[in-house]
Amino acid sequence: MKLGFSPADEAFRAECAAWLQAEMTGDFADIRGIPNLCDAIPRRKEWEQRLGQAGWSCIGWPREWGGRDATIAQQVIFAEEYARAGAPNRINHIGVELAGPTILAFGSEEQKARYLPEIAAGRQIWCQGYSEPNAGSDLANVKTKARLEDGQWVVNGQKVWTSLAHYSDMIFVVARSEEGSAGPKGLSFLLMDMDQPGIEVRPIRQINGEAEFNETFLTDARCAADAMLGAAGEGWKVAMALLAFERGVSTLGQQMQFRNELDAVIDAAKANGKAADPVVRQKIARAEIGLRLMRYGALRMLSGTDLAAIDGAALTYKIQWATWRRNLGELGMEVLGQAAEVAPGDHYSWPTLPNLFLFSRSDTIYGGTNQIQRNLIAERGLGLPREPRGQA
């Protein structure tokens, strides 16, 4: 057990920090520290291509597909330095962190060659087609249908909460490819081009006034017969494996964003005098402790070798951060007081902390609600009886 990094790791840290800081104070200074996922998309595409060119896009991947074969320690370091430099959140995080690793795990050599270098180069942005209006937390209830016709999959249905679909190039779609099947059986995992007449994207406005999420309608949407990960009918297995990748190294980068959010609360408390209030101090201390423990939980999770294995740190991570962040949103409002309820401009758009307060209500819902997370923890982590399904 060791928390410190080796001298070689520290040298790696110096290298990537130097490169990132040069970029973020140089060519890409204009998008440094940009907070959300919706602004300045063209410039962010250029940035992600620059990452690709310099070999910093997907450092944990094998070299042959555009990666660096980086160790876990190096990935941790890069994620930390990336956030520390103020580099913007990756608009292609679904491609880099979910689609890519899943293709690496389940794709044919041909599929790997077709997709991975494009993702690593920052030229192919992905979104996910998981949830449906009647299958929010219940992936096994997917209704979107796929049928094979003239050597192509023809897909009909509706997906929802497809974040960033409006500027994505590709979508992975979980669809029911065996007619009459039910539950987790008979699903397939399809890789589809977004740029086709059969796919329509409609934004969903959220409670913060922005529209990061979308509904995606598939009407005779098509993809090639071999644009599928795993075999037909094995989509459930692929989809479950993909969810495990959500607990990868990207969590460390995400935590640097959390750090920035907590720092904003701390700065606000210092600025308006609430930092002297013992009640507020206790709450800020709890938030600080929670964040530190998330970091070390993530390091425990990453220090295991098998990311897909069930371990306590991994199984409890989602509900931990989602709950922490929602509580931080409330604490930020408490610290700012009524001032937080007034927008700085003349339209319904919010600075960091009020926006966190509003948007974080979704954190405990998407990617499995806190209720679903507790079921998973109890059933997979503690071996308790599963919740019975009703009659559909």
Add this chain to the structure above:
Amino acid sequence: MKLGFSPADEAFRAECAAWLQAEMTGDFADIRGIPNLCDAIPRRKEWEQRLGQAGWSCIGWPREWGGRDATIAQQVIFAEEYARAGAPNRINHIGVELAGPTILAFGSEEQKARYLPEIAAGRQIWCQGYSEPNAGSDLANVKTKARLEDGQWVVNGQKVWTSLAHYSDMIFVVARSEEGSAGPKGLSFLLMDMDQPGIEVRPIRQINGEAEFNETFLTDARCAADAMLGAAGEGWKVAMALLAFERGVSTLGQQMQFRNELDAVIDAAKANGKAADPVVRQKIARAEIGLRLMRYGALRMLSGTDLAAIDGAALTYKIQWATWRRNLGELGMEVLGQAAEVAPGDHYSWPTLPNLFLFSRSDTIYGGTNQIQRNLIAERGLGLPREPRGQA
């Protein structure tokens, strides 16, 4: 809607306050403020007989059975003054508040005449035989059996958490009187003498070192064929009605005890300086607000006319007070600090606040755990689907 009392009510208050205070500073000064239910039993029996003689024992009952036909407002006033005078908790509270009202509701005239005057006179102490080792929160799973033999009910089984059984004269027992019946059907509600060879009481020591609760073993225990409330097989209905009486006027008296406990916390905080700590002040304020709201919740509950009807204040009352009291126990420990962990004497016996901390862990369990309470609230109060029973 009116919170104040009428002049006639205030006159009644003066009358009962005068009588109670005279007794508690006179003949019964030695048991004034006695905190628990286990000490000085003989003197407390004398006190309850005095109450009966003076007509203050069961003031809400009809005059013909030893009561005063008192209004709800008068009962509220009496409960408040009783506690204010430091009169000890009624050792026969099960007889006075549960058995008596249930006999009033379900008993024949002959049964009323046999039991009610004895209870009102303080000569007959009752305990309850509800829970069983495998039917803690699940009354429908009662295994104790009753069979009719030679004109008597012969009862075999085991009851648990029979508080005060060791000095009770009577016990009401829910027993399965129809062989082969299951669930709520086939139960009967029997009224049994404790003083018989077939009933054995064994104390259960609790986490505070005391033994208020007991196990009660029934081995060919007997009662007369007509010592039954309701008809044979209708015990469930009687038992459910009895539980509703737990939300009667006695709650106001119980709250005066809570008031004393909160005052002990407040006094401790003032004495050791914690009263200046803003974090502690917030917690004490929450406790104060919670207690006040319990009082007004109870008044709302009592101001309705049909105690057995479902209303929100009544349905949520048990979990409210149990949770409030458990939290107060923790707050008391927090205020006292390590000093609370050292007993004043040389055996394992605790003053008010540490004892509250330990004993209140049972408040959220007996009489329906907090989990069962939430089921009831959701199912009866909100009309949500019932939890399914498994295969027994």
Add this chain to the structure above:
Amino acid sequence: MEFAFTDEQAMIAETVRGFFAENATSERTRKAMAADGIDRELWSSFANELGLAGIGLPEEHGGAGLGMVEMALVAEAAGAQVAALPLLGHVMIGQAIARGGSEAQKAEWLPRLAAGELIATAAWAPKLSVADGRISGTFPFLPHGASADLLLVHSGSDAWIVDLKGAGVSVEAHVTMDQTRPFATATLDGAQGEQLADGDAAIAGALAAGWICLAAEALGGAQATLDRTVAYSKERVQFGRQIGSFQAYKHRLADMMIEIEQARSAVYWAACAVDEGSDEAQVALHSAKAFCADTYFMCAGNMIQLHGGIGFTWEHDAHLFFKRARSIQTLLGDGQWHREQVASAVLGAAA
């Protein structure tokens, strides 16, 4: 002692519930949100057809002559629909004048307030300077301030009414999180103030009315989030079951009900205590404001959570409750401050 509604009170409750349910629809409220946060047609019906703008005002000045209990019934029903109505400032200024105004002031203002002719707002604990009855200062976070005709301000033991359309006043409207009660900042530069005869009584009356109004709105809102979520839980099917059949879901709803029942006791305890002049009134007011605001916020957050994805869309009404709840938490003193007042009552003042 009868802590239950009289027949008349029950009738008022039924009337106002029906009125708001029928008129303060989501569609109309959203239209008001896009403008200045006031549904003027609703306000007009409220004041003129139902005569509710005068509910807590004396009969001799055009009011209904009822008390805080009846005012709370109205606010509870308005809160249940997150109605876009300038109720808060209205009840505050009304009680300020009714309790602290001279007879002439009552005669001048109360009939117009009871008729709903004037929209009012109020500023609490402001910094201001006064010279020759002319007031200067900046007053932020004025509810419905950009639409208001009158401002109630106070300082120490003095209270004034200021004509917001008069000279020396400038008002800046703000985009506000709760669009049903947007804030504005008024800057007074030597604006004429009309001082109320009894400042202490005016301030006490205004604060009591404001706190009860907010607590009652919170109670109504919290109950509405529970009712709507219960209804949704019986319709929505996941994993082949009504989601309301999952025990964790049921218990979350039960927890909402447990808090709401206490909030209900709190609102009517406080309202009764004020109406009856009880010694407990101050503790009751602080308890009610703090407890009901927290209850509402917890319930509205649960409403979002228990609706899943749809619950955090703009299209769904959950965010209206959520934002109103948040706003009630901070208006007229936050929970920590109110609890500190309760603590001071039982522990003595803070060190």
Add this chain to the structure above:
Amino acid sequence: MEFAFTDEQAMIAETVRGFFAENATSERTRKAMAADGIDRELWSSFANELGLAGIGLPEEHGGAGLGMVEMALVAEAAGAQVAALPLLGHVMIGQAIARGGSEAQKAEWLPRLAAGELIATAAWAPKLSVADGRISGTFPFLPHGASADLLLVHSGSDAWIVDLKGAGVSVEAHVTMDQTRPFATATLDGAQGEQLADGDAAIAGALAAGWICLAAEALGGAQATLDRTVAYSKERVQFGRQIGSFQAYKHRLADMMIEIEQARSAVYWAACAVDEGSDEAQVALHSAKAFCADTYFMCAGNMIQLHGGIGFTWEHDAHLFFKRARSIQTLLGDGQWHREQVASAVLGAAA
């Protein structure tokens, strides 16, 4: 960077878990509770057969030469059985001497401590007076104080060892809520103290070891309450179902696991940070002590609740966990104090 146990650490963990599970049985612990709260046979096996009394002490003085991580593994396993063992004072005095003692002091005391010959206790933040190396003062809440041979006391930057069997010392044993670690009060009236060479280092070492010990005990205890409650929930049938099949019950257990996993990160983060001399060590120690104590208390309370009636009987072990958890909350600074230290680190000192 590898935040996972080495093979050696995993082996130690397995050994100590086995040792305590086999030896620190409920029966033996209850026997110790009825006496002075020390299972002397357990202590003897612990020190002599397993050599664990020297785990965090240097090899040249008879110790195992390992660090806080290994000490935490031991305390976690002891905590999982609520073992009646004088571990807390032992690790505190051991680290005080190892880090702040002169070579002569180390040579004198450490071999005897490593051999388990001496039972030690420690007083934190006492008021005391010192004249010519003679100490006077009253030291309450000394864990296992009535059985201890040595007392570590400190004041400001000075630390002393006092022979509790020596002149000028009187000790009063107390009936204590947690009978596995009863308190005593020592009164020193000019008792001879042996001052440690480097007081600051001794105090820092003692506190770090004490906080880690308590946090690790709490982690082990919390995990044990979860494991035992999970096992019970699979056996116990109510309403015709395993109680562990009720979703509300499952979620309560899940909540315990969520906290425990964070507590696990906290303990080993703090232990590693101390072993590696990290800048984060102080924040890690305060975080671990506060978080783990609260986690344990929450879990032990849930253990009682989820066992129903049997859970609050004396006969069942739930109360042993519950009382130990309560005691850990207040030992060596309560949660509020530790969180205030964290707040000071991020916000600056309190006003």
